[in-house]
Amino acid sequence: MTTRSCLETRVDEILAQFVSSEGPGVAVLIGRGSKVLVRKAYGLSEVETKTPLRADHRFxxxxxxxxxxxxxxxxxxxxxxxxxxxxxxxxxxxxxxxxxxxxxxxxxxxxxxxxxxxxxxxxxxxxxxxxxxxxxxxxxxxxxxxxxxxxxxxxxxxxxxxxxxxxxxxxxxxxxxxxxxxxxxxxxxxxxxxxxxxxxxxxxxxxxxxxxxxxxxxxxxxxxxxxxxxxxxxxxxxxxxxxxxxxxxxxxxxxxxxxxxxxxxxxxxxxxxxxxxxxxxxxxxxxxxxxxxxxxxxxxxxxxxxxxxxxxxxxxxxxxxxxxxxxxxxxxxxxxxxxxxKMVPLVPASLPHEHLMEKAGRYCGKPRDSTMALAVEFSQESEALNATLYQNERCLRLYELVPLSRDLFLADRATDSYLEFVRDYSGTVAGVRIKSVGRITQLDKV
Known part of the structure; x- marks a missing residue:
């Protein structure tokens, strides 16, 4: 099996986690330089007629x-x-x-x-x-x-x-x-x-x-x-x-x-x-x-x-x-x-209980950004922090946080999302930055 076919097989496996053969789908193209490595479509372009999605469909x-x-x-x-x-x-x-x-x-x-x-x-x-x-x-x-x-x-x-x-x-x-x-x-x-x-x-x-x-x-x-x-x-x-x-x-x-x-x-x-x-x-x-x-x-x-x-x-x-x-x-x-x-390895850190508990609470945007909120809770069962991201009071994402340092936590490996907790002049946790590949949202602890 060639490297290219191995990649295509792996992409098939990834897309199978998200796309059903009976529902709407995804067109994928992966290229390096001017060379196309993978070009495929998954799912249906029209569910009612069960028409397969093609890579040349428009969106x-x-x-x-x-x-x-x-x-x-x-x-x-x-x-x-x-x-x-x-x-x-x-x-x-x-x-x-x-x-x-x-x-x-x-x-x-x-x-x-x-x-x-x-x-x-x-x-x-x-x-x-x-x-x-x-x-x-x-x-x-x-x-x-x-x-x-x-x-x-x-x-x-x-x-x-x-x-x-x-x-x-x-x-x-x-x-x-x-x-x-x-x-x-x-x-x-x-x-x-x-x-x-x-x-x-x-x-x-x-x-x-x-x-x-x-x-x-x-x-x-x-x-x-x-x-x-x-x-x-x-x-x-x-x-x-x-x-x-x-x-x-x-x-x-x-x-x-x-x-x-x-x-x-x-x-x-x-x-x-x-x-x-x-x-x-x-x-x-x-x-x-x-x-x-x-x-x-x-x-x-x-x-x-x-x-x-x-x-x-x-x-x-x-x-x-x-x-x-x-x-x-x-x-x-x-x-x-x-x-x-080529990516920087993620190395989990072991934090004492009090360094986890200080992060628990609710975080919100400034008045103009009040549609976004984050709830951080300590799970006694897993002895870890869980976070729920809300927008307009609707749950967007659930995260099980993995500590990388005292104030930096991995939220989602797939989307490369992190929570970086921010402290005030006294050293108390006062806010959090949600960071993902150049996008940063800052929320204040309330």
Whole structure:
């Protein structure tokens, strides 16, 4: 058995843990350099007709779109049509005073302070009330905001509103639609023939139907609406093959000079390792010592993950037609299979009882981030710490924590997630940082 067939067998085993032959599935492409090592699909593209999923099926890639938007902005800047540090007010002169404080760079790096339009209330209006929205509606809503959540550039907080505005700015600066600009300047030059910008509720040809999990074994067809497709925050539709072409382009000067592209990966606060390392629609981090540039995406019925392990010239593309399949875990298992010998070993530490008990309690975000919470409990049975992560009071993840030092705990090996407990000036545990490959969320102990 060759190394390549061994890898394919191992990928089959990994995907079997997440995908049923009777349900929605996942398309996988793993490549090194320009060579494809694994290209397969698992599960069904349409459950009702039991149509198998193929590797050439199209999917909405959600927020993986944001790096394409970042490239468009870099191209326009390179052509002298806009500047990273000019204010949003240039393009939206009727916006409130805060538009003079927010620059294009702040939008790209998610440090604008703008509230996210994509809330539970938004999805409730779409799925339960049957309301429809246009890009103009979203922009009008953003323009109606009386204040920002924080001073631009002082903090990082993910907001899809930033990229909806960027899409409109690209159209104003380029004098054409975002779809036309991307096709002419990115998709066509790279040969991405099966990629397009979704602009309507009309499902393109060769598109996998999207599904949502109601439970671990039950799922339902997701609606395919203009709101599900989204706008510049997530409306690119693509395939694993085309995303592999896109990933390869970052190691050449095909679209832009390499020195220009390098700016896209500079995090908003490069000198502070306690901040999320977000650039222009991409996150740069390390997976146990191995450099990874990545971004995920999700919308109703679809899920996407694109990761480039740049030092190893390794690309992993995962696209799913089910919201809820753990692509981050699949990615982690594939990465460990291929790069485990290059990763920093995890060595558990033995801690006394009191060093565990001091971590127990509830941790919450600041008032503006109050949707996220973490409960840490000591289990008498296992004599270990367990943690439950909540968002909007809904359980997201359960962790059995493994101590690596007094204040650093492994939460999830597959997703390379850690909890780093933070102390105040007196040495008392005062908060926790949830860390995962360049993404960092800080919560305070309450």
């Amino acid at each position: 909405i890639i959600g927020s993986v779109t944001k790096q394409f938007v970042g490239m468009c902005v870099m191209m326009l800047k390179h052509r002298g049509l806009l500047s990273y540090d000019e204010p949003v007010a240039r393009f939206f002169p009727d916006f409130p005073q805060w538009s003079r404080q927010i620059t294009i760079r702040r939008l790209l790096q998610q440090t604008s302070g703008l509230s996210d339009y994509l809330t539970q209330e938004f999805w409730r209006a779409v799925t339960e009330e049957g309301r429809s929205f246009s890009q103009e509606d979203i922009i009008d809503w953003i323009g109606s905001l009386e204040e920002l959540e924080f001073k631009p550039g002082s903090r990082w907080r993910y907001s899809n509103s930033n990229y909806v505005l960027l899409g409109a700015i690209i159209e104003k600066a380029a004098g054409k639609s975002l779809a036309s600009f991307m096709k002419e300047n990115i998709f066509d030059p790279l040969g991405m023939r099966n990629t397009l910008v979704g602009e309507s509720a009309l499902m393109p040809e060769n598109m996998a139907a999207g599904y949502e999990y109601k439970s671990k074994t039950e799922f339902r067809r997701a609606p395919y609406t203009r709101e599900v497709v989204g706008w510049a925050d997530g409306n690119v539709i693509s395939t694993v093959d085309d995303l592999f072409l896109w990933a390869q382009s970052w190691s050449s000067s095909k679209l832009l000079p390499m020195e220009v592209k390098a700016g896209a990966l500079v995090p908003w606060n490069p000198l502070n390792p306690a901040e999320t390392r977000y650039g222009f629609g991409q996150i740069t981090g390390e997976r146990r010592g191995v450099r990874e540039v990545h971004h995920g995406g999700a919308t109703l019925g679809y899920n996407a993950q694109l990761s480039r392990f740049t030092d190893e010239e390794l690309t992993v593309v995962l696209l799913s037609n089910a919201a809820g399949i753990g692509l981050d875990r699949i990615l982690g298992l594939i990465a460990e299979e291929m790069l485990g010998d």
